[in-house]
Amino acid sequence: MSSTEAFETVARSLRDPASFLQVFGALPSGDPSKLNAELRARFAYLARIVHPDQAPATVKERADQVFADLQRLRRGAERAIADGAYDKPIPADILSTAAEAAAVLQSPSASYRLDATPMRSGDLSRLYRGRTCDAASRPVIVKIAAAPTDNPALEQEARIVGRFHGAPAGSPLRGTARYVPTLLDSFLLSDATGRRFRANVMPYEDGFVALTDVIAAYPDGLDPRDAAWICRRVLAQTLAAAMAGVVHGALTPDHVLVHPLSHEPRHIGWAHALADGGRIARIVTRWRDWYPPEVFDKQNVDHRSDLYMAGKTMLRLFGGDPARNTLPPAVPADLARVVLRCVREARVERPHDGRQVLDAFTRVVRSLWGTVYRPLALPAH
Numbered sequence: 001m002s003s004t005e006a007f008e009t010v011a012r013s014l015r016d017p018a019s020f021l022q023v024f025g026a027l028p029s030g031d032p033s034k035l036n037a038e039l040r041a042r043f044a045y046l047a048r049i050v051h052p053d054q055a056p057a058t059v060k061e062r063a064d065q066v067f068a069d070l071q072r073l074r075r076g077a078e079r080a081i082a083d084g085a086y087d088k089p090i091p092a093d094i095l096s097t098a099a100e101a102a103a104v105l106q107s108p109s110a111s112y113r114l115d116a117t118p119m120r121s122g123d124l125s126r127l128y129r130g131r132t133c134d135a136a137s138r139p140v141i142v143k144i145a146a147a148p149t150d151n152p153a154l155e156q157e158a159r160i161v162g163r164f165h166g167a168p169a170g171s172p173l174r175g176t177a178r179y180v181p182t183l184l185d186s187f188l189l190s191d192a193t194g195r196r197f198r199a200n201v202m203p204y205e206d207g208f209v210a211l212t213d214v215i216a217a218y219p220d221g222l223d224p225r226d227a228a229w230i231c232r233r234v235l236a237q238t239l240a241a242a243m244a245g246v247v248h249g250a251l252t253p254d255h256v257l258v259h260p261l262s263h264e265p266r267h268i269g270w271a272h273a274l275a276d277g278g279r280i281a282r283i284v285t286r287w288r289d290w291y292p293p294e295v296f297d298k299q300n301v302d303h304r305s306d307l308y309m310a311g312k313t314m315l316r317l318f319g320g321d322p323a324r325n326t327l328p329p330a331v332p333a334d335l336a337r338v339v340l341r342c343v344r345e346a347r348v349e350r351p352h353d354g355r356q357v358l359d360a361f362t363r364v365v366r367s368l369w370g371t372v373y374r375p376l377a378l379p380a381h
Contacts, residue, residue, distance in 0.1 A: 003056045006049045011062070014069045020077040020086055023070075027086060035081050043074045052129075053206060064129060064139070068115050075117075104133065105142065105199060107187040112201060114142055122254070123284050124150045124271050129204060139204035140184065143271075145197045150271075151188075154198040157271040158186040163244045176240045179265050181205075208266050209378065211253035211313060217378050221319015224331055226376055228365045231314040231339075233258055233265035235358040238306040242354060246273040247301050249280050251309035252287040253316065260376035277302065289322045293345055304350045307357065311342025334364045 001009070017023050024042040027035050048054055050070060055063035073090075080086045103114045114130035121127070125143045132138045145151050164180040167173035185201035211230065214222070221227065234256055241248040248255075248269065255269025274280070280295045292308035294301055312322040318339070320327040325343045327336045338361045344350045351357045 003049070004058050007055055007059050007063075007066070010046050010049050010070070011059075011066045014066060014073060017073070017090060019089055020073065020080055023073050024077060027081075032081055035086070036078060039074070039077055039081065043070070046070055064115065064131070068117070071117060105130075105189055107185050107199075107201075110134070110185055110201075112140060112142055112185075122146070123282070124153045139206075141181075141202050141204045143200045143202070144189070145199075148195050148197060151196070151198040153271040154186075154200050156273060156275065158183055158200055160244060160246055160270040160273050160275065164240075173243045176243060176267075179236070179240065180267050180270075205266065207259050207261065208257040208264075209260065211256045211258065211317070214258070214376070214378070215253055215316055218319075221328060222317055222376075224318060224335070225369050225372075225374055227314070227317040227319075228335070228361075228369070229263060229374065230258055230317055230376075232358065232361060232365070233263075234310045234313050234317075235307075235354060235361060236265060237267045238303065238310050238354045239358065240267050241273065241306055242303050244273075246270075246275050247277065247303065248306045248309075249273050249301065250284055250287075251306050251313065252284060252290050253313055254284070254287075256313065258376075260378055263373075274301065280305075292347065294347055302347075303354060304347050304352065307342045307350055307354055308344075308347075311339055314339045315343065332364070332368055335361070335368070338364060 013023050024039060024046075027038050047067065047070060050063060050066045052063040052067055055066075059066075076090060077086060080088065080090075103116070105112045105114060111133040112130045113133055114128040118126040118128050123146070125146050128142045128144065130140050130142050132140060143154065143157075145154050161180055161183045164173055164177040165182060167177065181202040183200060183202060185199075187199055188196045189199050190196050211234075214230070222230070234251070237248065237251060237256055241251075250269050250272035252269070255267075255272075257266035257268060258264070259266075272280075272282075272284075277300050279298055280291070280301055283291050283295065290309045290312040292301070292305050294305060315322050315325065315327060318327055318331045318335075320331070320339075322343075325340060327339065331339075338357065342350060342357065
């Protein structure tokens with residue numbers, strides 16, 4: 001069966017199914033935790049077939065909707081398992097189409113149809129995939145503040161992204177703009193209670209993956225030759241921040257994207273950035289080990305603080321322990337020295353110039369392995 005035929009087969013099973021059995025099949029008997037584990041495995045198998053990032057080009061325009069339907073039915077099945085009703089008819093509220101459940105947002109200049117559920121939720125915002133409501137139907141990412149108190153962070157992001165794309169032609173900052181998402185729209189929306197939330201709209205670019213996903217795919221670390229080219233992209237993000245006159249402030253694996261084939265980066269996470277220096281008052285808790293001591297000592301941060309967080313990310317890509325600042329023996333000693341200098345606890349002992357760090361790192365990599373292109377293979381998900 002071709003990938004297109006497989007897609008169509010799954011898509012047909014999601015059109016008004018009589019029961020969850022028709023979509024996910026019969027589940028073995030057992031306690032709810034075992035049933036949910038099996039459901040997740042069935043969902044993962046189907047998701048690999050219809051996910052917008054995996055679907056054949058011939059059905060790309062329908063993949064967003066089909067995948068949203070699959071997600072909605074998975075959530076309904078989880079609820080049915082909890083209620084002991086997995087083999088019963090699917091409730092009408094779950095059978096309502098994802099298109100009907102999806103929201104349409106209107107800005108002063110455009111409108112956007114969003115998926116019914118966020119693709120990712122962070123500490124400051126929720127990310128939704130969607131499309132422009134025009135003839136072009138361009139795919140977009142819409143970042144919506146998690147709470148009205150987070151609106152200033154998204155406004156900050158809009159200003160900083162504008163610095164890259166608004167820089168004069170020929171400036172180093174403008175040269176870096178190609179690696180920073182373009183801001184298509186930024187506006188306030190209101191909920192039923194009148195609370196207002198900032199929404200930033202950016203293009204959705206297919207094929208990019210967060211380093212969080214890369215690390216999850218290779219929990220013991222990547223081949224050092226793959227980790228090396230990705231680490232160069234991490235260091236480049238610290239330089240981009242310095243050129244923009246900001247401290248990124250959250251240079252964690254969530255906020256560095258790479259394209260496994262083209263090797264291009266996308267520098268994101270600017271909602272955390274500090275345009276005028278100062279203190280980081282809010283950390284991303286799951287990445288606590290990534291933050292330098294000056295953050296917890298309530299001191300002002302600077303470029304060396306970003307380099308510290310970059311060093312932690314590089315450690316993890318090589319299979320090291322960010323909590324102890326250790327690297328596996330397989331990492332060449334010359335590379336280890338460059339990385340470990342970035343994560344010195346005393347800020348004065350860290351490098352002052354990210355460009356020099358990148359240049360030193362690049363020299364070591366090329367002396368070890370040359371410049372051979374290596375596409376990054378990620379397991380299907």
